Amino acid sequence: MLFNSFIFLAFLAAVVPATAALRHPRARALFLLFASYAFYAYWDWRFITLLVLASVVDYAIGRKLGATQDAGIRRRLLLLSCLSNLGMLVFFKYFNFFAEGAQAAAASVGWHVESWQLRIALPLGISFYTFRTLSYIIDVYRRRLMPTDSLVDYALFVSFFPMLVAGPIERAGNLLPQFANLKSPSREQIREGMALIALGYFKKVLIGDAAGRVVDSVxxxxxxxxxxxLLAALLLFTIQIYADFAGYSNIARGIAKLVGVDLMKNFEQPYLSRSFSEFWRRWHISLSRWIWDYLFAPLISAVLRMISRLQLPTVEQEMRLAYPLAVITTMLLCGLWHGAGYTFLVWGGMHGLFLAFERLVVYRGRPIPMQRRIRGFTGRLRFVAGIITTQALVVLGWLFFRAESLDQARYILRQFVHWQGSELTGRFAFMVLVYALVILLLDLVEYRTKSETYLLRLRPAVAAGICTATMFVVCLYLATTKPLPFVYFQF
Amino acid sequence: MRIVLFGLSLLAALIVLDVYLQASGIQTPMETRIDPHLGPTYIPKMPLTRFNEGFYVGSTNRYGYMGPAIPPRSTQGEHRVLLLGDSYVLGHTVLPRHHFARRLESRLEETLGGEFHALNFGKADFNLWNMYQYHHDFAAAFDHDVTLFLVDENDLAPSQQIATDLYPTVKIAGDSLMIDRSFSKSGTYRFYKRVDPLLSHSAILRLAFNSYKMVKRGELAEVLLDKLAPERSLAAVTPEPARELPELSRVILRRLADDQRNILVIHKKLTPELLEEIAATGVPVIDLAACLDSLLAAGHDPYLWPVTGLRGHWNHATHEIIGCFLADELNSQPQLQRLVSQDSSTAN
Known part of the structure; x- marks a missing residue:
């Protein structure tokens, strides 16, 4: 069920009031769990079993982890959870990719191997709910979180429909306490929820989908x-992927608020970042934090432990060696998380290289500041130059992210080098300009007001008028065009 | 006060959204206006972007048809092919440079020499009767050597004249044909004139109009209920195939046969009975069926769009092949060869 479809709006119109009508918090949680399963089953009911299995296994492992102090048993339980979660993910998402790679490798040395491709669909949102369950088990293992007693709460944490298929990758520490005592939404939550939904639909449908139609065609x-x-299509994809995913996150957060749940923010004006590390603190925040906490931090510790054997004179020198290794490996895995394909590996590798270069060369090993202190003309110039340079490289990265194959990406790059003009340059340029200005305007307002619900600073009647107009146009557009799925659904 | 504020902000937001929809090309206002003499005509110099099974970015020219602005008077050594037809000719599924008209021009230039222009007078939903009227009232005023009327079975035997309240209609008057323009006195037309300023400037109203058309096509349940919608029976979607030529079509074809420059191009397979009837009218015919069949035989579905996965109008490859095929067919037409040789002798 796509958020940008009438059937979902009908589903929402039934679920939100029904949840509010239930008085008991447990009844609400149970109802939301069934609603989430219904939401998932609409796509393919067979994969519900995976969702239930992931929930039950990790709930049981979490309980065991909470009950035992034995370090050996705890390690084995952690391993079991990682194996079951990652095993499922690898099987469904990467089996064909690795099988194809192995076959190609065998062919290159003259061995003929039969194709081992599996004809299976990728379960929707598997990358997202796997990361959620892993974070829960690791947090319990690290004793940062008490395991939950309630299977319903845990199952709801895994399958809560607003965030089920494309995040945010929420932490159990934030959600489980909310599910344990699921309150009716406050008036403020309802207002914020409505504003977020309207803004989200505008971004998703009237920017993301609309730009996506050009991108898909090209x-x-x-x-x-x-x-x-081709350049216009690449720039439009840059806009599409942001509007699509940020719009989805807005809608998800808005819907969650309508049932009394607060989800974390997932985007914070990423295209206004002046460095790569800032970009990753503003882009897909829930994934960046997950990767930082559960992948990069343990990895760099391990690398530092290995490097310490080299007995380099200073910690700084050890860091100079460890950081690029850890960050490039992390970003390669991040690329692979997005999709089982070489294009995603290149995209992740590029980001890893940029992050390493930035840290070691541009900032000479110093931590990269997030705070923006712009002083004087030179400061402003440096600020704008930082944004332009970073975003130009981000756009280059998106080429590999969007391209259907490395050959296609190479072909497009060649077209950029051997420039061939078009009679439609003006039309395409104007199209890009309009989308870019609108998304920039939305980001600037958000940046200035430091709020995504800036509409609520207006008089309630004015905000209601703007939201109503937006939803009316969104509905008209949806009625006349086939909805495009969210870009991140495929991951 | 709250209601007034709500209403004003709603209106202001709608205006801003309308401007955005138009500027980004997501939706343009109505690209046609209804002329009391011609019926619906394209608004000149209107930028258009279309997403359907394909993707189109282009505009109408200053004369109110698609493609490069070729003026009514031709220059020496210039040859022209007028193209009349429905959405297949209009070609709002491919970029203008991929339209079969461009391939037709270049192929004719390659084979016959000289300068060739193909003028695209295609209009969505046009049938033979509308084409005849539009050619008579507008397109024929452009100097031309050949006029191609691209039709299929539905265009030859339409169930009725489309939107007769807003179109001139062709009627048989004794042995000849007359064009009835009484639509300009109809209530619908008067209503249209009142709402025209809004329709021709508002993208949101166009979206609303498109939604209305979607409802009229019976697609509302599919849009609202997605895969839960009951399946529509095939009979409701596919119209009955035409079995014989209506009298009006027969008379129009006879009239077209009077001018040697007119050629009927059939772009979907017709029944042998219909083909016989057409042949009896004496109008020269180019049948694209063989060309399209050869594509199918080679494993290329001429109507399948690989990007969207939809079936619909001709895809890029088909446009390319049809352009070449038409050029080769025209090349064998004696009148065209005569014109070109006349030109070269005049130039010498």
Whole structure:
């Protein structure tokens, strides 16, 4: 069930009031759990079993972890959870990728191996709920979180429908206490929820989907388009992926608020970042934090432990060696998390390299500041230059992220080098300009007001008028065009 | 006070959204206006972006048809092919440079020499009767050597004249044909004139109009209920195939046969009975069926769009092949070869 479909709006219109009508918090949680399963089953009911299995196994492992102090048993339980979660993910998402790689490797040394491709669909949202369950078990293992007693709460944490298929990758520490005492939404939550939903639909449908139609057409058959059109499509994809995912996150947070749950923020004006590390603190925040906590931090510790054997004179020198190794490995895995394909590996590798270069060369090993202190003309100039340089490289990265294969990415890059003009350059440029200005305007307002619900600073009647108009136009658009799925659904 | 504020902010937001929809190309206002003489005509110099099974970015020219602005008077050595037809000719599924008209021009230039222009007078939903009227009233005023009327079975035997309240209609008057323009006195037309300023400036109203058309097509349940919608029976979707040529079509074809420059191009397979009837009218015919069949035989579905996965109008490859096929067919037409040789002798 896509958020940008009428059937979902009908589902929402039934679930939100029904949840509010239930008086007991446990009844609410149970009802939301069934609603979440219904939401998931609408796509393919067979994969419900995976969701239930992941919930039950990790709930049981969490309980065991909470009950035992034996370090050996605890390690084995952690391993068991990692194996079951990652095993499921690897099987469904990466089996074909690795099998294909192995086959190609065998072929390169002259061995003929039969194809081992599996004909299975990727369960929707598997990457997201696997990371959620892993974070729960690791937190319990690290004794940062008490395991929950309630299977319903835990199952709801895994499958809560607003965030089930594309995040945010919430932490149990934030959600489980809310599910344990699921209150009716406050008036403030309802207002914020409505504003977030309207803003989210505007971004998703009227920016993301609309730009996505051009992007899909051009990337679907790039050989039909000329250099300016290909560049416009790449820039439009840059806008699409942000509007699509940030819009989805807004809608998810808005819906959660309507049932009394607060989800974390997932985006904070990423395209206004002046460095890569700032970009990753503002882009897909829930994933960045997950990767930082559960992948990068343990990895860099391990690398530092190994490097310490080299007995380098200073810690700084050890860090200079450890950081690029850890960050590039982390970003390669982050790329692979996004999709089982070489294009995603290249994208992740590029980001890893940029992060390492930035830390070691541009900032000479110093921590990269998040705070923006812009003083004087030179400061402003440096600020703008930082944004432009970072975003130009981000756009380059998106080429590999969007391209259907490395060959296609290479073809498009070649078209940029051997520039061939088009009679439609002006039309495409204007299209990009309009989308870019609108998304920039929304980000600037958000940045200035430090709030995503800035509409609520207006008089209630004015905010209601704007939201109503937006939803009316969104509905008209949805009625006349086939909805595009969220870009991140495939991950 | 609250209601007034709500209403004003709603209106202001709608205006801002309308501007955004138009500027980004998501939705344009109505690209046609209804001329009391011609019926619906394209608004000149209107930028258009279309997403359907394909993708189109282009505009109408200053004369109110698609493609490069070729003026009514031709220059020496210039040859023209007028194209009339429905959405297949309009070609709002491919970029203008991929339209079969461009391939037709270049192929004719390659084979015959000289300068060729193909003028695209296609209009969505046009049938043979509308084409005849539009050619008579507008397109024929452009100098031309050949006019191609691209039709299929539905265009030859339409169930009725489309939106007769807003279109001129062709009627048989004794042995000849007359064009009835009484639509301009109809209540619908008067209503249209009142709402026209809004329709021709508002993208949101266009979206609303598109939604209305979607409801009229019976697609509301599918849009609202997605895969829970009851399946529509095939009979409700596919119209009955035409069995014979209506009298009006027969008379129009006979009239077209009077001018050697007119050629009927059939772009979907017709029944042998219909083909016989057409042949009896004497109008020259180019049948694209063989060309499209050869594509199918080679494993290329001429109507399948690989990017969207939809079936609909001709895809890029088909446009390319149809352009070449039409050029080769025209190349064999004696009148065209005569014109080109006349030109070269005049130039010498």
């Amino acid at each position: 990337f679907g058959q790039p050989e039909l388009y000329r250099s300016p059109e």
